Amino acid sequence: MRTGAAATYDPFASYADPREPLFTSTVVSVIGNIGMGKSTCMKCLFVLRPLLLGRRVVVLDKKRQGAEGEYGPIARAMGTQPVRLVPGGGPGASCINLIDPRIGIATSSGAATSEGRPAGQLELVQRVIAEYLGHSLDVLGIEALRVALLAAPGRAAADSREPTLLDLIWCLQHPHDGQVRSLYDDSWTAADVYGWGREAAATLLVLANGELGGVIDGPTSPEVSVDHPAGLTVFDISSLPNSGPALGIVMLLIQTWLSGLLAQRSAARQQTILVVEEGWHVSSSASLGEMFREQAKLSRALGLCLVAGFHHPSDLPHGSPARALMKESSTLFLFGQSEEVEVRETLSIAQLPRELGDLIRSLPQGECVLVKAGADPEHVSIGISDWEAAVTNTDAQLTGDAYG
Ligand SMILES: Nc1ncnc2c1ncn2[C@@H]1O[C@H](COP(=O)(O)OP(=O)(O)O)[C@@H](O)[C@H]1O
Ligand SMILES: [Mg+2]
Known part of the structure; x- marks a missing residue:
């Protein structure tokens, strides 16, 4: 041998x-x-x-x-x-930016959505929240998250920054009237979306201020x-x-x-x-x-x-x-x-x-x-x-x- x-x-x-x-x-x-x-x-x-x-x-x-x-x-x-x-x-x-568009879960076709972000990003944030809570968000919470993910890049772009977790949390806490109207006509209001997003926003805040502060809430390191x-x-x-x-x-x-x-x-x-x-x-x-x-x-x-x-x-x-x-x-x-x-x-x-x-x-x-x-x-x-x-x-x- x-x-x-x-x-x-x-x-x-x-x-x-x-x-x-x-x-x-x-x-x-x-x-x-x-x-x-x-x-x-x-x-x-x-x-x-x-x-x-x-x-x-x-x-x-x-x-x-x-x-x-x-x-x-x-x-x-x-x-x-x-x-x-x-x-x-x-x-x-x-740091790994939780909402870095380069890091979102690839879809089966690998394609980005028309908004320019990987369709799987919502799934990733949802899974992170579920890992913390021990259960998934309800469907209203998921919808609020989707809306906030759409809004976050705009908030960051206004300051010429890359969107981060803090933008996402802010957007969950401040749904925009114009965006909500364009998504739902007048069926639901920004106040409704705000209510749906409270659990997601609070979870992400706890993570950003706790063990994962500095780990997932800044731009992705080179x-x-x-x-x-x-x-x-x-x-x-x-x-x-x-x-x-x-x-x-x-x-x-x-x-x-x-x-x-x-x-x-x-x-x-x-x-x-x-x-x-x-x-x-x-x-x-x-x-x-x-x-x-x-x-x-x-x-x-x-x-x-x-x-x-x-x-x-x-x-x-x-x-x-x-x-x-x-x-x-x-x-x-x-x-x-x-x-x-x-x-x-x-x-x-x-x-x-x-x-x-x-x-x-x-x-x-x-x-x-x-x-x-x-x-x-x-x-x-x-x-x-x-x-x-x-x-x-x-x-x-x-x-x-x-x-x-
Ligand atoms: N193939 C090798 N040739 C020379 N020295 C070795 C070799 N394998 C291990 N050593 C020595 O043993 C030390 C411990 O080995 P290491 O690979 O870290 O062990 P383990 O991972 O099994 O705990 C190394 O730092 C090195 O000094
Ligand atoms: Mg070893």
């Missing part, structure tokens, strides 16, 4: 290769104890090297390292900044651009609390952003890699796992490779989307694990022979068992260059040797 030969690996190539018929998914799982080399492997094989090949890479960075997520140095080394989503905003924090020349977007969600609505809402925005990116890239037959670092599945937002599951299902159509990290497979409840993802993977990188229960779970989920257990327990840092569907497991060592070692180092906090 260990040959000393160089092993090459590219999930897109294996997926397309007719000699690998059992390789049916571009989902990759990277599993192992903390400190054994998962992130280093993900950063080198699925971020730095694919970027050199011209692929687009998106990272969800959940793990804090010092003052930010652990992909900050990589983002800077590649000429961009992490998208730092920090409750309350502040210096160095990024590092969020889907066309960023770095080819890399790192969403640093390491400052967001695991409980409460903020993470779920931010994920909704990232998901929407990502759908737009994937639609654009798959239409041009370009591939994209989404790296989801360990820790995401422990968050209380159940929708997160569902979201990745959904993404994985669409991965073929979208030219997407989803790479997910895990350190405690035994924590993943049966039937959970995270466990399902791991099961679906056509590729697993199994790094060292010491606890018997974790080794057993890993082998059972990946349907591998028990004999591999001894090897997994004995793996040193930076070595793993590479399991590809339809092939014999290989014991490989992840060789990295000095430059890669410098930008991927997660010990910087301990040794004081920081890059970037």
Whole structure:
């Protein structure tokens, strides 16, 4: 099994290769104890090297390292900044404008409405409100939201600004007589529309003045651009609390952003890699796992490779989307694990022979068992260059040797 030969690996190539018929998914799982080399492997094989090949890479960075997520140095080394989503905003924090017309949910035809905004924008704002309230707005609330979304750009244009959440809230609170008359003749008045929009306006106000202040209520920061020349977007969600609505809402925005990116890239037959670092599945937002599951299902159509990290497979409840993802993977990188229960779970989920257990327990840092569907497991060592070692180092906090 260990040959000393160089092993090459590219999930897109294996997926397309007719000699690998059992390789049916571009989902990759990277599993192992903390400190054994998962992130280093993900950063080198699925971020730095694919970027050199011209692929687009998106990272969800959940793990804090010092003052930010652990992909900050990589983002800077590649000429961009992490998208730092920090409750309350502040210096160095990024913003995703909730009503940015470039970020609205694409419709099936991808077309904008005659008013020039993506038809899915209403749906996005509605979903954000529902995530906070725990239920959807009623139909009158949705209609008030639609009317305010139509009015918001005009209010911002009067000041030569891009419309933001605050314009939307203002328009919900001040429906315009002329607009209401032109929409409904005299059936309903501005006072009616004002009443319908109170719940939406209050919810958005609470969000803008609370956890999502500085996160969704300003113009979108340049590092969020889907066309960023770095080819890399790192969403640093390491400052967001695991409980409460903020993470779920931010994920909704990232998901929407990502759908737009994937639609654009798959239409041009370009591939994209989404790296989801360990820790995401422990968050209380159940929708997160569902979201990745959904993404994985669409991965073929979208030219997407989803790479997910895990350190405690035994924590993943049966039937959970995270466990399902791991099961679906056509590729697993199994790094060292010491606890018997974790080794057993890993082998059972990946349907591998028990004999591999001894090897997994004995793996040193930076070595793993590479399991590809339809092939014999290989014991490989992840060789990295000095430059890669410098930008991927997660010990910087301990040794004081920081890059970037
Ligand atoms: N392939 C490798 N080659 C050299 N050093 C490595 C390798 N993998 C990991 N390391 C070292 O181990 C440290 C921890 O690795 P990391 O990938 O962050 O672990 P994990 O993500 O599994 O917790 C790295 O900062 C690096 O110093
Ligand atoms: Mg890690």
